[in-house]
Amino acid sequence: MNWLDFSSDSFMVAFYLYCAAFISFAIAVAGKRWSNRKPEDHTNRWGKIGFGLAVVGWVAHLTFFFTRWYGSGHIPTSNMYEFMTFLGMAIMFAFIVVHLIYRNMILGAFSLPLVIILIAYASVFPSEAQPLIPALNSVWLKIHVTTAATGEAFFAVGFAAALMQLIRVVDFTRTDKAGKRARFWTEFSLFVIIVLIGFLVAVFAFRGAGYTATFSQEKVTIADDGTASSEFKEVKYGLPPLVKPYNSEKVEFQSFLGMTDAPIESPSWLNGANAGRKLNTVLWSVISGAALYGLLRLIARKQLAAVIHPHLTDIDPDDLEEISYRAIAIGFPIFTLGALIFAMIWAQIAWSRFWGWDPKEVWALVTFLFYSAYLHLRLSRGWQGTRSAWLAVIGFLVVMFTLVGVNLVIAGLHSYAGV
Structure with missing residues (x-):
């Protein structure tokens, strides 16, 4: 049996199931206005279908991960294709955990597109399984990369909830300068995703x-x-x-x-x-x-935000803020362990120094400091509402630059990840 071919087939099954799950969640959000049933019944029905498809897709994604691991002989997180597919799988895991805590069906309509985009982005890179280079041949590859990606996955769910919150609270009837500025930056966030x-x-x-x-x-x-x-x-x-x-x-x-x-x-x-x-x-x-x-x-x-806004009016923005905060609070210690502590231990083993100001190390530190500031401002300074949501959105943009910009644009010791 060719395990790598089976792994690729499982990956495609996961991708199509994620797309079907997103469609179901989209119907739960938008289609309830066209249904003769009570809005709550329609949302719950299609939301449950979407969540079930998402879970089955995640199982297929897990199958891809472990069969590729078995077929290649090493954990599939050593290049951009493998890491991005793992990050997509981790975001689905984070979404499932948060969903089981809050039972919010609408979150899937914003989390699933992130997973689908990341998987499609991963497919841009060469997908052939390659032997590990010596610098990556360590047990710390498994520990460092998986925990760092899991922390980033919870940041992604926090970003999705925060973006929903911003679209939910923006007032499209205001004509003053502050109202126009709020609409512009909310729309610009959607534009970045569309780019x-x-x-x-x-x-x-x-x-x-x-x-x-x-x-x-x-x-x-x-x-x-x-x-x-x-x-x-x-x-x-x-x-x-x-x-x-x-x-x-x-x-x-x-x-x-x-x-x-x-x-x-x-x-x-x-x-x-x-x-x-x-x-x-x-x-x-x-x-x-x-x-x-x-x-x-x-x-x-x-504006696209104006198209989405009416479908979120039934959601309490305070609930979205709570989901965003809890997701980030879960992801922060996991990210700290994986991206900083475990990374420094591996750096000492591989390069005989805990810290070397490599671009990836610097931006991992920037990410840690940013989310530290987010938690401090929210808990100690009372930064809630839109200010907290904007911090969650900007924080995930920092994460994406750390993943994509540093790997593919800035040369450093981690440049092999972009091959």
Whole structure:
């Protein structure tokens, strides 16, 4: 039996079950207004179906995780594909735990999209099982990564509840400056999510079309004695190049909308690994996300938050704040153990130092300090309501930059995670 093939099949089953669960939760939120039954009956019925599908999907996800572990010979958390799929599984676990505590069906309509987006994002990266590099061949890989990701998963559920709270309490009838500012930033939060979805749409669309472009980049190195040496490296693009690598020439370029070469060259000061390609990806994410957002606005004829808001009027915002706070309170000690304490123990074993100011270490510390401030301000300073919700939203954006930005943009000892 090929365990890796079985693992991949289980992964696809989990993905489709998550999509079906999200649809069920969406019907529970929006469809209750179209039902002849009491709103509570309709919400509970479709919510229970969605939760059941989510649990079965999580079991299939667990099957993917353990069969891939058995087939590859190591825990599948060693690269971006494996880590993002594990994070999606951890978010589902956190959602199930929080749901069993609060029995809030509506939370699934915001938590499931996060899982689906992360799984789709993971699929952008190579999925082939590869042997562990020596730096990762340690029992601390299992302990450090799994606990850190579990803590981040509870932060994600806290983010989902906080975003629901912000959309719930925003007042679309206010015309004063404060009211407009609240609507703008709430809508901007949805726009950021749509930009990520736009990135996925662009990647899979051009991948399906078989688009490729290749550049030969010359890297000049100056030795201590003043002599110069050149090294040429091929940089392959999966999206039409709007930005080409610095000091490069095209090798292969499929024409797109009449373009026969990239119109912009990456600036020389942006000298990270594949910096031009990454800047190109950022531009395509913004362009695709903006186009998708514009299409949704054209269909809705109003702000997207205004479309969602009426479906949340039956929910007590204080309940959402309580869910967000409790999720973060659960995740914080788990994250502290995994991302800081266990990480420092592993760093001492692997690199003979507990702390080295590596970019990933720094941003893990930033995340810890931010959520420490969140808990302190909420418990000691009485920061509740929208202020607490905004902190939960911003905190998860810090988490996502730690996961994505540091791994893929900033070079460091953890760069292997982005391969």
